[in-house]
Amino acid sequence: MTPLINISLGLILVFLHSTTTSCAANDVLRVAQALTVGDKLVSRNGKFTLGFFQPSIVSKSGNIISPNWYVAITMNNTTSAVLSNDGNLVIGSSSNMLWQSFDNPSDVLLPGAKFGWNKLTGFTRQIISKKNLIDPGLGLYHVELGSKGVSLRRRNPSVVYWSWSSKKSTDKFMLISLLKQLININPHTRGRIDIKHVDNNQEEYYTYILLDESYSIYVLLDISGQVEINIWSQLTQSLQKVYAQPADPCTAFGTCGPFTICNGVSRPFCDCMESFSRKSPQDWELDDRTAGCMRNT
Template sequence: MFSMPPLYILSLGLLLFHTTLWPSFFVAANNDTLMAGQVLAVGGRIASRNAKFALGFFQFQPASTISKSSYNTTSPIPSLWYLGIWFNKIPVCTYVWVANRDQPIADPIINQTRFKISSDGNLVIVNHAANNESIVWSTRVVNNRTHLRRNNTSTAVLLNSGNLALKESPSSDLPVWQSFDYPTDVILPGAKFGRNKVTGFSHQAISMKSLIDPGPGSYSYELEQTKGLVLKRLNPLVEYWLYASSTKSSFNLVPMLKAVLDMDPRTKGLMNPTYVNNDQEEYYMYTSLDESSSFFILLDISGQIKLNLWSQDNQSWQTIYAIPDDPCIPPATCGPYTKSNANVVVLNWNIRYQISLGVARGLCYLHQGCPFVGRDFSRILTSFRGTVGYLAPEWLTGVAITPKVDVYGFGMVLLEIISGRRNSSPETSYDTSSSNSNQNIEYFPVQAISKLHDGDLKSLVDPRLHGGINLEEAERVCKVACWCIQDNELDRPTMGEVVRVLEGLQEIDVPPIPRLLAAIAE
């Protein structure tokens, strides 16, 4: 009779002992499938086959690290965890779907939390705190009508489109549940957005509460039977934007969108919007024509629907299209006694350059050629007036004030003319896993001089110009602006030198990074 070697028996015993303690196997990282019997814990993830999307547990930045100027509380909130899907290859962590958005998991419990397929074939998030398995979230669609299945063959697959599909078996063609049917605030390419005329089921997108809270927010978006596409504020309920309430206008919407997309070189040939209306269903959908690009439709916390496109050059998301185009249309966004500037005409590059040159000539005249304006250099003033961030360091150190303080202020204004934005503004980002997602104050001059040293001028220019700039003039203006904001007034040019540089009569080198800006950057 054949006898097994002692080492083999020992190995087999250890294996049986191990599987007895751990009846479920952890899913391998970068696998696109979760099978019955496998579990996903914190630190693990499922990745689509094209590696474009990943699914796992994630954590928004704790409130204790948020700038106190943005919130009226300093008491930290316990760290909360969510299960969701995000763009896997993009450095700015961008979440496109969240399972338990209204049932976050507290920090101590997360170590006992698992994502798996339950015995009845549903996807569930469970925790085992206090030796008691409780369900945090469930798909609740499989086997509600039947008893528990003896042979559970259900599988969940994260598809290349970013859709999490639950199937009764690996060979099943149609999913019994999919994340595309239950969007949070994002509609991805390939996802239907509409209603089922037979069952009455409809897709609904709901905005996030805030940049750090993915819970259901104030605005919703859906396709209704008689009203078409409807944007609502939920509490109190206000319908503030409706479109395509008739079949004719619905079909007209698609060619209109195609025309708008083709007008922008960034989106021309990028996607294909479609509209379907038959006896079973009515829905809108858009598909990607360029798999190397990343983009999505977002219902923003402001109540606007935005088409966001990833820019490799700027390493950031850019809003290509927004509806309603007036950001003050959604209720309670702009506040009382405000006026919308949505219809303000964007100045082209030539006009901006001529404005910069004209202001420089005016200051040069005041400093050097005007006989009627004098300056009293006696130090008798004990206070000053000005905007923080635009004042030269001399105003703060108490040294004598010279015309070079005007040069400093001109440099700051020049940066605003170039970028089309304020130099100091709340920082907004989709990177909700790091401090970059918080609304801290972002100081644009730091970014400007850093990009200038890197040779990246395009990212400094107002994106609303869509690349319609003169690169030689843009480099000239950026260099002048950064020379004007040097710490030492002796390093700043005179306004006469500024005029000659802007007129192209004098060359100028790349300026050093001022010590103050270097300290801010660190």
């Protein structure tokens, strides 16, 4: 019988049960342990950390509230949650995997994760952009691989704004060839990434691996709807974009919001029309421009 598993992620209004202990900074969350604010799971190689995103919330009275979040796992004694060296959070036992974060990649596709779909079940691993710079909730855009190929689309309303057909085997070969050419042209990625494509009776997916483990390179679906290859810069302690598709950020449907002008060569590339101003300046600062602009009064 499959063990019962219950993952609770929410706001604590009462103290944790006395039998629940805090999780130390290691790579495993075991039975009767809780991961609370300040705790974290750290992969054995020290490259990945799992903790809680905790933005401050301003109440109506103007006071700043810091919510307490926790994750607790109820299961049998053989089950645990492990943060692997590749960044994959795996829940299960040594003989039975119940869930893994690589099947739910959020806005980042890590090296070794699959981007594709299961032909037998129809399950698709979608990459979904986050809402803004501080809110990791579901954003406007997602990219997926299906029976017709790769498509980038706005989620609501559903509008495809970039696609690559894979109906023919030559189409798939051309995409892999193009990606490898782009990687080899750039000195930041040349010789450091290998891209693979698998297509059989059960599944089709793309994946990539790092050939040089001293570098950190990630595929990201940006808030604005671009798929990016980013490399971590030790000099600036930040991710540096080395590739984006579509190349023009204005291609993504509705990326600037209503009553705006989009200029892909400008930074920032969104601006208000003449006689209009930003409807929500705070959201614009967080790269969320969905509210667009409003007429000056």
